Amino acid sequence: MALFVQKYGGTSVGSTERIKNVARRVAKLYAQGHELVVVVSAMSGETNRLITLAKEIQTNPDPRELDVMVSTGEQVTVALLAMALKELNIKAKSYTGAQVRILTDNAYTKARILKIDEDRIRSDLKAGNIVVVAGFQGIDDANNITTLGRGGSDTTGVALAAALKADECQIYTDVNGIYTTDPRIVPEARKLKTIIFEEMLEMASLGSKVLQIRSVEFAGKYKVKLRVLSSFEEEGEGTLITFEEDNNMEQAVISGIAFNRDEAKITILGAPDHPGVAYQILGPVADANIDVDMIIQNVSHDGTTDFSFTVNRSEFANTMGILKDKILPHIGARDIMGGDKIAKVSVVGVGMRSHAGIASKMFRVLAEEGINIQMISTSEIKISVVVDEKYMELAVRVLHKAFDLDRAQ
Amino acid sequence: MALFVQKYGGTSVGSTERIKNVARRVAKLYAQGHELVVVVSAMSGETNRLITLAKEIQTNPDPRELDVMVSTGEQVTVALLAMALKELNIKAKSYTGAQVRILTDNAYTKARILKIDEDRIRSDLKAGNIVVVAGFQGIDDANNITTLGRGGSDTTGVALAAALKADECQIYTDVNGIYTTDPRIVPEARKLKTIIFEEMLEMASLGSKVLQIRSVEFAGKYKVKLRVLSSFEEEGEGTLITFEEDNNMEQAVISGIAFNRDEAKITILGAPDHPGVAYQILGPVADANIDVDMIIQNVSHDGTTDFSFTVNRSEFANTMGILKDKILPHIGARDIMGGDKIAKVSVVGVGMRSHAGIASKMFRVLAEEGINIQMISTSEIKISVVVDEKYMELAVRVLHKAFDLDRAQ
Structure with a gap:
């Protein structure tokens, strides 16, 4: 007998038939x-419906109130799934984030889980119940409703699996595993049987969107066995996320091509090149709870340097405002510029560590297609480039082919 | 400076424009x-949408889970109204029933309020906030979400007004006051400036549907000044519900005609006429949390009697089942029969106490129209008859005219 935490996303519970x-x-x-x-998301479309409603009232909806509103999406789904289980004569009980007491900080719309009170769930399980928990939401220590941000239901699943010491956390989604890249862009994309945690982390953070990055970090931190499966296939083992390189197997050099079109880039031109400037720039951005993705600073000349970073596209206007109001006047930079018509494309693989030449191959392949590279950033297991949004799909396709990802492992 | 509790119903918050x-x-x-x-209901149509969704899963949705679901309707509205107030640069804060801690019993779908923890609201008010509270919902002592039943938002408003010792509880609705009867049925119906609490109680319980009966009882118990107003008119004083007869004024004999088509009648034929039978019949019905409205027992003959009562139409099948399974086998009655194609029509007025002949006039007027009376029940200030559903509107119209309710007070 094992304890499983399963998570079903919005598409998997998109209608009452699918909930059944x-x-x-x-x-x-x-x-x-x-x-x-069982952790569930809102029925697909519901969160957007609620946000649209909120925007009819406020162009920038108040974050506290927005969380009160959008958290209702999952609350509806947990009740429906509990009903569907009872209809099958199974004891079931639904819980909101507040009822479980999924305690978070108070960063509305992107709160972080601090603690889970799992006692009530444990006693319900012991009494033979299937426990259905609303994903994506929690409560702060003053009982305000919070949400974890888009995709946060995955994090709820992993955090519950960690708190309950579950045998496996199974993330059901509309794909049947992790692919070398998005099959909607590259039809030859292949499913991976296993993927190493660090690769998965890069794939998720780079926008493959199968799993939310924070959930993968959480899983890594608490060593939760994480499996991605399809809720639309009866069979299939999905992709297991592992935490160690399998030394018995020849690792593929590159595991996949990730991409993200939800980014915007911002550059501070002619910032004075002295210690503390990077902090002066990013401190106020972090204080506003805006997540920064890539950060790039090249060597300086004439005592000044250009400092670039990327943020989520939805935070672009907000970030530009903060920079103009709070930062530019204080640091004496020349100007600020930015754009949101960009996309990030990355090659990811732990095998990269022991292979030279990946970067040059990547750049050559893109150049051959006439794709200009606007920014470059690298880590031990990935190389990312920012390109014009319109070239994103082409870049993904040619890189997938160039790194032989369409051939069987 | 006064403290007002206002309540806006589903039609008043039926769109984002109306919320603004x-x-x-x-x-x-x-x-x-x-x-x-400010207490708000779900946007009109939303509760029905949710119930329809639930019924796609379970014909008789599990009550606990149904409450988890339908309570989201008000949760959305409080957030939207708080946003709309913030958009006007007013400090505002939304609360769900659980957050206020509106403590109820655990009779899901028709819970009763036991206690309200008003401390947090008081300190928010002191800090200059408008506090927006979700109507219709609460939480039991095990933190399960409960709802108060249809129309329960009125009860939330009155209960909050009582807890906060508010100067007035103003119920905004789609009518601009209490009428002598429903103007949709009788166009000549007139608005009453005041109505005495006991009359209002009868009008509400008899289905005039302007206010929920429990809210009026609550208001009477805690002496809350209750006013019904229209949310669609800028001016207008609505109808004030008073608690004492105004001795300086000549009371109208009859204040209004109430009606209710949501009832069903059940008769136990040939029940043994000995002490305890009425309890044996109604005990199990009450245990199932089914509200009984009229109860009629006439004199017995041959040692047996016929015992009749009415319940809400939606409880008809359930009640018949309980009677057949749990009651009939034990009390030795001859048979049971019932019907749900009935309506109740009542004349209401405190003036009735001092005037004879109201009943005979009522019965004569109905007889002249060929309307057969199936059941009769009376109280000090009302006379109710059950008639075939198809005659209901006709009965209301002829009674309204016969008692001169279309003429100015």
């Missing part, structure tokens, strides 16, 4: 004697 | 220096 399917799938596992905690 | 209107109206009063707590 999820109930049947969960019931099958329950009949085998396993204990089950 | 409510915000402007609230803002005007706030600008005059008053303290305001």
Whole structure:
């Protein structure tokens, strides 16, 4: 008998028929004697419907109130899934984030989980219940409703798996595993049986969107076994995320091509090149709870330097405002510029560590297609470039082919 | 400076435009220096949308889970109204029933309020906030979400007004006051400037549907000044509900005609006429949390009697089942019969106490129209008859005219 935490995304619970399917799938596992905690997202489209409603009232909806609103999406789904399980004569109980007491900080719309009170879930499981928990939401220590940001339901799943010491956290989604890249862009993309945690982290953070990055970090931190599966296939083992390189196997040099078109770039031109400037620039941005992705600073000349970074596209206007109001007047930089018509494309793979020449190959392939590289950033296991948004799909396709990702492992 | 609790129903907050209107109206009063707590219902149509969704999963949705679901309707509205107030640069804060801690019993879908923790609201008011509270919902002592049943938002408003010792509880709705009867049925119906609490109680319980009965009981118990107003008219004083007969004024004999088509009747034929039978019949019905409205038992003959009562139409099948399974086998009655194609029509007025002949006039007027009376029940200030559903509107019209309700007071 094992304890599984399963998470079903918005598409998997997108209609009452699909919710009934999820109930049947969960019931099958329950009949085998396993204990089950099921985390669900809002029905697909629901969160957007609510945000649209909020924007009819406020162009920039108040974050506290927005969280009160959008958290209702998951609250509806947990009730529906609990009903569907009861309809199959299974004991089930739904919980909101507030009811479980998923304690978070108070960064509305992107809160972080601090602590989970798992006692009530444990006693419900012991009493034979399937416990259904609303993803994506929590409560701060003053009982204000918070949300974890888009994709936060994955984080809820992993955090619950960690708190309950579950045997596996199974993330059900509309794909049947992790692919070498998005099959909608490259039809030859292949499913990976396993992927190493660090690669997965890069793939997720770079926008492959199968899993939310914070959930993968969480899984790594608490050593939660994480599996991605399809909720639309009866069989299939999905992709298991592992935490160690398998030394018995020849690693592929590159595991996949990731991409992200939700970014915007900002450059501070002619910033004085002395200690503390980077902090002066990014401090106020971080204080506003804006996540910064790439950060690039090249060697300086004439005592000044150009400092660039990328943020989520939805934070572009906000970040530009903060820079103009709070930063530019204080640091004596020449100017600020930015653009949101960009995309980031990355090659990812732990094998990169022991292979030279990946970067040059990547740049050559892009050059051959006439794709100009605007920014470059690298880590031990990935190389990312920022290109004009319109070239993104072409870049992904040619890189996928150039690194032989369409051939069997 | 006064403290007002205002309540806006589903039609008044039926769109984001209407929510903005409510915000402007609230803002005007706030600008005059008053303290305001605003209770809102779900946007019109939303509760039904959610119930329909639930019924796609379970024909009889699990009550606990149904409450988890439908309570999201008000949660969305409080957030939207708080946003609309902030858009007008007013400090505002939304609360769910759980957050206020509106403590109820655990009778899901028809819970009763036990206690309200008003401390947090008081300190928010003191800090200059308009406090927006979700109507219709609460939480039991095990932190399960409960709802108060249809129309429960009125009860939330009155209960908050009582807890906060508010100067007035103003119920905004789509009508501009209490009428002698429903103007949709009788165009000549007139608005009453005041109505005595006991009359209002009868009018509400009999289905005039302007206010929920429990809210009126609550208001009477805690002496909350209750006013019904229209949210679609800028001016207008609505109808004030008073608690004492005004001795300086000649009371109208009859204040209004109420009606209710949401009822079903059940008769136990040939029940043994000995002490305890009425309890044996109604005990299990009450245990199932089914509200019984009229109860009628006539004199017995041959040692048996016929015992009749009415319940809400939605509980008809359930009640019949309980009677057949749990009651009939034990009390030795001859048979049971029932029907749900009935309506109740009542004449209401405190003036009735001192005037004879109201009943005979009522029965004569109905007889002249060929309307057969199936059941009769009376109280000090009302006379109710059950008639075939198809005659209901006709009965209301002829009674309204016969008692001169279309003429000015």
